[in-house]
Amino acid sequence: MRALLVVNPKATSTSARTRDVLTHALASDLKLDVVSTxxxxxxxxxxxxxAEDGQVExxxxxGGDGTVNEVANGLLHHGPDPEGLPSLAVVPGGSTNVFARALGLPNDAVExxxxLLNALESGNSRTVGLGFAGGTPDTEDAEVPGRWFTFCAGFGFDAGVVGRVEQQRERGKRSTHALYMRQVLRQLLGDPHRRRGTIVLEQPGGEPVEELVASIVCNTSPWTFLGNKPVYAAPAASFDTALDVLGLARLSPGAVTRYGTQLLTSSPERGPRGKHVVSxxxxxxxxLHSQVPLPFQMDGDHLxxxxxxxxxxxxxxxxxxV
Incomplete structure (x- = not known):
């Protein structure tokens, strides 16, 4: 089988030596081309x-979720075709690796x-559903060029947190859970719309949902991980269904404490709940519309x-x- 290995040399959880070992192991079973981004x-x-070459299978x-997102978007540039496109495989090398772990893969790159080699030998694979944002897969929206996402997108509060984390990483800070928690607090203090949101959710044939502060769109579950702990924003979300949405209509300090506790204690059967929660x-x-411009993210990439x-x-x- 001819394969292309796309390596992110800046991946946070793998060293150059580890990447060399992994490349050698894959090359022993595949006709492998290797390119570093x-x-x-x-x-x-x-x-x-x-995908356009037609020779790569x-x-x-x-790399991390950002690398996976880019590869998925490249493969799907001309649209979905699970039987005609090259298959995707993931070796997790980022700090969180949500997509890989949601597929049931080990979080350790060597494991x-x-x-992956065992799955290739036994012929194991599956098709997954993905989310598309910015118009439809065949008609792009003028404001947001179409883009696929593998596990989540966010509009409003959570995207603001992602943007703040990216700013800190550009300044040399490491991506840690403590960094995320600090940015949650800063976003809370700095968000002028946290008590009365500006987001309206509209869907064909349904009543609009108004005054949302945060809207999290999930393509799978868990939504993210805190270390080894999975966090479920939309427990029923699945690669086998369309999209799930968690909307929050209020983010006062008390509400943030309540929802934060619910997320930390969430499970595959139970996520955030309450009178200001829309699922x-x-x-x-x-x-999703807003009267004022709001932050937007996909797969942890602030846009x-x-x-x-x-x-x-x-x-x-x-x-x-898999």
Missing amino acids: THRGHARDLARQA LVIAL ATGA LHDVVAFT GLRNSVSFTGVRRALRVI
């Missing part, structure tokens, strides 16, 4: 070229490589401010080796 968007371009992403399951298409984003849940979008 040099800039943002490079992994997307490499995956797109592999498998693209392996060695995940062993699991939607298996939604195929909807749009700036937006007034409106349209979402589509696409079942069976991509084949993954």
